[in-house]
Amino acid sequence: MVRLLVVEDEVRLAAALQRGLQAEGFAVDVAATGPxxxxxxxxxxxxxxxxxxxxxGLSGYELVRRLRAEEHWLPVLMLSAKDGEYDQADGLDCGADDYLTKPFSYVVLLARLRALLRRGAPQRPAVLTVGDLRLDPARRRVTRADAEVALTAREFALLDYLMRRPGQVVSKIELLDHVWDASLETAPNAVEVYVGYLRRKLGRDRLETVRGAGYRLAT
Amino acid sequence: MVRLLVVEDEVRLAAALQRGLQAEGFAVDVAATGPxxxxxxxxxxxxxxxxxxxxxGLSGYELVRRLRAEEHWLPVLMLSAKDGEYDQADGLDCGADDYLTKPFSYVVLLARLRALLRRGAPQRPAVLTVGDLRLDPARRRVTRADAEVALTAREFALLDYLMRRPGQVVSKIELLDHVWDASLETAPNAVEVYVGYLRRKLGRDRLETVRGAGYRLAT
DNA sequence: CGGCGTCCTCAGCGTGTTCACAGCGCCGAG
DNA sequence: CTCGGCGCTGTGAACACGCTGAGGACGCCG
Structure with a gap:
């Protein structure tokens, strides 16, 4: 499953992109602000x-610049209403991989996107990393300090959700909603049980419990 | 009818903005001071x-900070003569949604304004800061002079409520209503007890008691 | 059909949290 | 100075929360 991030504040365009790309089989998330x-x-x-x-909040230029400065090599396709040569140059200079001016043809967008994905990013780690924990969504593999850890489906889903929110407190209700899908039918105790399993496999202090609030993945 | 508020003390600029924006079909009010x-x-x-x-009277930074602390999520476009990266970062950290440096192009202002309106009010609770106290609702962390402070659920809720009203006197009844949810069943003394706990953890002089009225968080 | 792995419930337990209570100190009024 | 009221705090008991081991239900595979 190829995962895409669309950063676009115009709601209608964002929704259209999301629908179209999902129809092509991509998993698409949308963010509406620079930060x-x-x-x-x-x-x-x-x-x-x-x-x-x-x-x-933060221009696309600045966003890419910061991303590259932090050594994230995620392929970036820029969209802009401007079409001056300078603007394009600016975008590419900031570290974008391709540049498209609005209005653009959807077919062209798809073609360029595929080209980008084919090319890939040389140093790209397509995995979530928190501390010495690594989780590869595509391969469904988790390693801790380079040692593989075997997880069941539920354990994996739970860790996946937590690793996408490192350092944040996530409530049991939220976890039931997103990891279990059926919050009403499952007791919150199930979360406690699975946190226990993860702790046993990953180390006791990786998952902090915040009494009365939820759990937090130590960063 | 879209209603705009312009807060600008320079009379000529304020008038120009009002005229220009009204010509675009906005309803525009002007305020000349921070308060x-x-x-x-x-x-x-x-x-x-x-x-x-x-x-x-009150800087734009401070104004936005207070507004956000009171959970008003009105989109804010900041104008400033400064253009250092830090100033921009400051503005955005305080809770502004966009930032424009003077002198600015009127067309750009309009475009950004429309983008802001299109997006609507953000639902972004940033970190609350009062003096050297910082409270991060998402991470559920409190630091005092960069040192982490461990709080129980009740202590956290109480501090959260007070930090959203820095410098204001908050009565015990109000606290029972909002932090305890069950004011009838709980004695007002519970508030005194928890204020005591917070004082022990945060420092004696952070929470002033206003005899006969309530408590106030020192700014 | 039996063995196995996963998912989840249940009940008991330990512990941290919450809050009532009561005595005391401080402040302001008379 | 005295007195009353308000607020502070140490103590302790009830309670809620979260952890864990045991085990039942279910699906999968040989």
Whole structure:
């Protein structure tokens, strides 16, 4: 499953992109602001990003620059209403991999996107990393300090969810909603049980419990 | 009808903005000082605010910070003569949604404003900061002078409520209503007890008691 | 059909949290 | 100075929360 991040503040365009790309078989997440996009790109384990230049909070240019400065090599396809030579040059200079001006043909977008994915990013780690924990969503593999850890489906889903929110407190209800899908039918105790399993396999202190609030993955 | 609030003390610029934006079909009110702007933003039911940083009475940074602390999520476009990266970062950290440096192009202002309105009000609870106290709701972490402070659920909720109203006197009844949810069943003494706990952990002089009225978080 | 792995419930236990209580100190009024 | 009221705090008991081992239900595979 190829995972894409669309950073676009115009709601209709974002929704259209999401629908279209999902129909092509991509998993698509959308961020609506510069800061939100930067954060998602940092931690989300995406295969590529489609990035608008005009964003609230942080421009697309600045977003790519910061991303590259932090040595994230995620392929970036920039979208812009401007079409001056200078603007394109600016975008590419900032570290984008390709540049498309609005209005653009959807077919062209798809073609360029595929080209980008084919090319890939040389140094790209398509895995989530937190401390010495690594989780590869595609291969469904988890390693801790380079040693493989065998997880069941549920354990994997739980760890996956937590690793996408490192350092944040996640409530049991939230976990039931997103990892279990059926919060009403499952007792919150199930979460405690599975946190226990993960702790046994990953180390006692990786998962902090915040009494009365939820759990937090230590960064 | 889209309603805008312009907070700008420079009369000529304020008038020019008002005229220009009205010509675009917006309803525009102007406030000339920080306190007046804060008050208008609180109670005016505006769709967005254009906010100068340099203001008499209360800086634009501080204004946004207070607004966000009170959980008003009105889109804010900041205007500033400074253009250092740090100033921008400061503005955005305080909770502004976009930032424009003077002198700015009127067309750019309009475009950004529209982008802001398109997106609507953000649901972004940033970190609360009062003095050297920092409270991060998402991570559920509290630090005092960069040292982490461990709080129980109740202590955290109490501090959270007070930090959203820095410098204001909050009565025990109000605290029982909002932090305890069951004011009838709990004695007001519980508040005194927990204020005591917080004082022990955060420092004696952070929480002032206003005899006969309530408590106030020192700014 | 039996063995196996996974998922989840259940009940008991330890522990941290919450809060009532009561005595005391401080502050302001008279 | 005295007195009353308000707020502070140490003590302790009830309680809620989260952890864990045991085990039942279910599906899968030989």
């Amino acid at each position: 939100a996009g930067l954060d998602a790109a940092r931690h989300g384990g995406y295969d590529a990003m489609i990035l608008d230049v005009m964003l609230p | 007046a702007g804060l008050d208008a933003a609180r109670h005016g039911g505006y769709d967005a605010m254009i906010l100068d940083v340099m203001l008499p």
